Amino acid sequence: MRTLVIGNKNYSSWSLRPWLLMRQFGLAFEEVRLPLDTPEFHRRIGDYSPTARVPVLRDGDEVIWDSLAICETVNERWLGDRGWPQDGRARAAARCAVAEMHSGFAALRTQLPMNCRRSPAAPHWDASAERDIARVQAIWADLRSRFGAGGAFLCGDFGIVDAMYAPVCVRFRAYGVPVDANAAAFIDSIYSLPAMREWLLAAAAELESLPPTDGIAGIAA
Template identity: 65%
Template sequence: MPLLIIGNKNYSSWSLRPWLLLRHFGIAFDEHLLPLDTAAFHEQIGRWSPSRRVPALHDDGLVLWDSLAICEYANERWLAGRGWPAALPARAQARAAAAEMHSGFAALRGQLPMNCRRQPDAYRWDAAADADIARVQQLWAWLREAHGDGGDFLCGGFGIVDAMFAPVAMRFIGYGVAMDDNAARYVDALCALPAMREWRAAAEAESARVVDTDAFVQA
């Protein structure tokens, strides 16, 4: 049985991505949660992940330690390519969008860290984060228009590109980000996924706190 090493479901955006993909497509796996920002994490993570970060996937002696690499592996190992769109243009541009998410949006990540339990308040971010938010919504609209085929997700059916953006949906909800109609419908579709509902319920049930992330609150 594959084993996925993850961080707290409330906070670990990188863990959410491959977890959501695997769960949505019904791939059986075990999970092992290491609580972030704890002595236990620092003591144990080296056993599981060569990068000392989560997530990490262990499968039949193979170890993978990057969210997008794990998704790509799952696509080849279990999904027979269903993780990406079937049409070449859509597949290529879905990969470009996933790569942009993987490597970009530093202001959005830094100023609006994922916290699934968070409720909107008076906290606000700067112009760099606003530019990232605008680019995300532009990208979502463009992909859905070009490749959505009337489906709920960016390129029709749920796939890797959607898993990569799922933590952004959690950020938009938790910080009360203003969304255009297209973005709001897309976030609603992500939140309606049974796997996403499962993740969010588990996040709500967690009692652990990461102080630095919970500090992003302004009364």
């Protein structure tokens, strides 16, 4: 049985990524939610993750503990390679965009941490975060213009690249980030996914509240 261990749905951006991919593609899995930065989390996370972070996928006795590694494993084992575009150029571009998301955008992460329940207020981010915001929109525009004509997502059909940028969509909406028409359309597409709506409803129902930081113990790539 597959088990996906995640943090709070309201806050855990990295947990959202593989969860959304798996749920949207209809994969059955057991969900274990460990509230971040709590005694329960610190007591139980060692039973699941060698890094003491989430997300982590357990497939039988095997442990996959990185969000992108989880998405790649899911794609190889259970999606028949549908997680990536079939066109070689589109696949290469999507992989580049995912790698940049996985390792970059530190200012965006720090200054606009994911909070699904947040209502937009006055902008407070600095020039470094603004550069990240502009770069994200440039990536989206490039992928959509070159590879997105066949569908509503970055390379046409929903896949890993879209799941990896889904938390950015939440950030942009939650903080009222001004976006161009292409970005707005992509955000609408992410929010229209049944799996995304399910995640957001669950996030809204959570009772935990954490400080506004993306550096909370337990959040991992």
